[in-house]
Amino acid sequence: MAVKLTDVAQKAGVSVTTVSRVINNHGYLSDKTKHKVFTAMKELNYQPNSLARSLQGKKMKLIGLIFPEITNPFFAELIQDIESILFEKGYKIILCNAQRDKEKERAYLKMLLANQVDGIIAGAHNLGIEEYQELGLPIVSFDRKLSENVPIVSCDNYQGIKLAVHDLIQSGCHKIFFLGNKQLKGNPTDQRLKAYLNEAENLNFTPHICSVAFSDSTLLKNITIHEMLQNDHPDGVVCTDDLTAILVLQEARKLGLKVPEDLKVIGFDGTKQIQTYHSELSTIAQPINDIAILLVKLLLQRISDPNKELNKKHYILPVKLIKSLTTA
């Protein structure tokens, strides 16, 4: 059985109350007793039972993370950063993999509630707004509108695509395609398509949208991309994520298209991983670490002061164009 308060008390030769007082630094305590208790705790390798503590109203120091997947390098890096920052602050994370599955996401929300998490960072894309509203828990969201009183953090999606389009135009492209999700759902990522359409108008080129859903299989995406390249002959493609952009590069290679001479591709996300292992890809880089820092900061703020009005609903962080060395 695990070591408990009474064991420590016995070992230190004091009462349980005293041990509890030492741990919580509560009331008068002599250095001698404190020392006795601390050494006893160390010797027994005592860990206070978080569960029992939290029943007393103490914080669990537990945060739920809900993301659609972790194998996507963007989410992996974001999650890793969030985890590191939270660890520094004494929080642990329960990782939830919503997998584009509404039911799973719903089940996860219940579970997080049952486990008394202190708050949730939500980045999944499935559920309607309602379920999040009635949780009564501090929540912050990434790139997703959940409810009026859930702050959103996202990168400057609009500026990102604008940068991408301008870069392609400046590189001499004339037939620029937008490759990504076409559906608008009121989320910040909608700005990507909007930016493309606006810039098409501003810069006077005809918009071409090739629709692939984030959730489409690689196979399906490849077919769509293949058709686009073969039938429509774009000379520039703006993609809404790096992985899809790489598929475009691969299909282009198969078709014997020369990159960047015949075709220029720009991705979106700019993870360290893609930049390291696919440095041939130009991309719009999201400030992943800053996003992580801000998400955590906002969440901890809301945890410590849940009723405070939001000073801001939507935090938009700047993006950066990273040009590939081969395209330069």
Next chain:
Amino acid sequence: MAVKLTDVAQKAGVSVTTVSRVINNHGYLSDKTKHKVFTAMKELNYQPNSLARSLQGKKMKLIGLIFPEITNPFFAELIQDIESILFEKGYKIILCNAQRDKEKERAYLKMLLANQVDGIIAGAHNLGIEEYQELGLPIVSFDRKLSENVPIVSCDNYQGIKLAVHDLIQSGCHKIFFLGNKQLKGNPTDQRLKAYLNEAENLNFTPHICSVAFSDSTLLKNITIHEMLQNDHPDGVVCTDDLTAILVLQEARKLGLKVPEDLKVIGFDGTKQIQTYHSELSTIAQPINDIAILLVKLLLQRISDPNKELNKKHYILPVKLIKSLTTA
């Protein structure tokens, strides 16, 4: 405040005991009462407090996962698979990112203990054996020897490298380098180097080891790889992971070496991600999903029957050679 048992009882017009009995299906219960209670639970969106339950000796249904990083696609896919399987069985995971940091790993172990996890799946590489021994918790390990009574799951590391070496020889290579970690620490992955050395002897070629640590930075790895390619002119390289193998491909390209004509490279891991986005890479594929299934199965066995003797200490799963289309 969160809904609790008393609220449900009040709503359903029964006693708390009855509600608890309904939830735990304990004793005699009429369908009518069950129904009343269930509807009350739904209407109030009641979630039993896991913490309070676990104080009663109930399982938390929580598993701690300790891995060195999650941005590596291999770990990302393994973690994702483990998570999915555990979710199906009603378990959640606390994700711990040990980050090659001994202190962080130690802190995590304490934290998992304090949070009353039911068991741990360990894949990190930092700590000495001692700390894991005295946890008094069901543990299973991936690719790592932790203690006599912690079962290990790994792929057939030996066979993997053997397959790789044979393939290179059959493809006509004469100067085959081993690129990976040189230190032997008594872990299953040591078999990779061992297999290489053995096969060098069996197949009569001189072994060349180029040492890069798993934890080296990409920059450092690149320098080492660059020097190896430029100074030693290998015609085949066996890598102990796919990411390093890709670095070799990239450096080779920079040096103007033709792959596979001048140089053949084989990686190790075979993640879906690398296979999708670097299909030019031959690799030894680990059966990630099977590893996940087995890890979970063994852990749950140990949780349900902690004192049962292990029938086996080390489970070795078969690997598969995946040849790239370009090399074929």
Next chain:
DNA sequence: AAATTTCTGTCAAACGATTGACATATTTCA
């Protein structure tokens, strides 16, 4: 020496749920 401050202990209630003991009511079926 008396008053005050500091320290430690005992005791008990609370957190939310579980569960056994026990009582009582209702139903079932010999």
Next chain:
DNA sequence: TGAAATATGTCAATCGTTTGACAGAAATTT
């Protein structure tokens, strides 16, 4: 009709920890 089975309720203890009330003891100040 009466015994047995079924159904529900009351009450209290328990899990490990926190915390307030209260009581003394020891140390410090006046």
